[in-house]
Amino acid sequence: MAAQPTGAELGLLARPFARGGFKRMAIIVYDEECFQGRHHEFTSECWNVMDFGFESVRSLRVESGAWVGYEHPSFQGQQFVLERGEYPQCDAFGGSNAYHIERMTSFRPISCINHRESRMTIYERENYLGRKGELNDDYPSLQAMGWCHNEVGSMRIHSGAFVCYQYPGYRGYQYIMECDRHAGEYKHFREFGSHCQTPQIQSIRRIQQ
């Protein structure tokens, strides 16, 4: 029997590391479900997909890099992380269960580092007050990790990029937090995102390259 490649050979145990320098980013969007109809490949940010003749995006493929999609033009409204893979319907990429949206109008690449070096601090209250906790891993339940609240009042991203979720298990509203934006400083929940109406955050994970 022919030898099977092992997981290690497939690179599944080894995370991809930053190679330094330029890393190509690519996303292909389609105006029909299941990768049909008009399509366009983007390798950098798109402020409004309608400028490219799209009425809406109904399916997409992330070829490389991590991206953030937005409900409205100019990176406004609900936001959601898009990692490498296939999204054959709006349901596969758009927002949360709770606040289902049917469109993605703008999107941009996320600048992230080797995710093993991602690090952030969360604070109980706004303006970096109250109890705090250091995070450098993925946390499907903050409460299971010792955080007593279902809310995070403010946060600082020291390196890398994270996505914060309203509910445990990576569900609900998403807030993409980056060291390279806002100087990594999010001192009030209104800075978490233009759609954010509450400091409720119950799970957080790193965004990987």
Next chain:
Amino acid sequence: MAAQPTGAELGLLARPFARGGFKRMAIIVYDEECFQGRHHEFTSECWNVMDFGFESVRSLRVESGAWVGYEHPSFQGQQFVLERGEYPQCDAFGGSNAYHIERMTSFRPISCINHRESRMTIYERENYLGRKGELNDDYPSLQAMGWCHNEVGSMRIHSGAFVCYQYPGYRGYQYIMECDRHAGEYKHFREFGSHCQTPQIQSIRRIQQ
């Protein structure tokens, strides 16, 4: 100024480890949204919440342990992982974006170990054939980790418990896979869950205690 507790003091850097022996599991379910109305605390599996006088579960709190909820009685239909925290509406816990469900009728605790020891193998084709990969971490995009497919044909859970998702970023249908069930053997996608109609799996993560 009083010293603030550090993240390490809050236990956020240290994952909770198995203490050996009995670990209390508790989930409280409510028949109205936002933890209102009739409620009941369960510390073990529930085959049918209607046997306890509930027409439906509209909100819930996981006090401890990890649980799996099911759409239908007797652990049938769509399944979804429930970790410690607050779920104020059905939208916060029920299934995926793509196949939204409005009810949880049965649920049971998930037996998992210290998640740092969780380990599984995925195979390209059914019956453990084709290329394979070893997993012992969280993978929001299998493709970004070197898996060339958007499908997993079969899998073996060697230790612990995992949740597999249809789409990248922990979205879509969920399949809870445990070492302690089916002897950890899932040799065809029909064994992934009673609702599984396709081998499409694009993200996988460990379930923690």
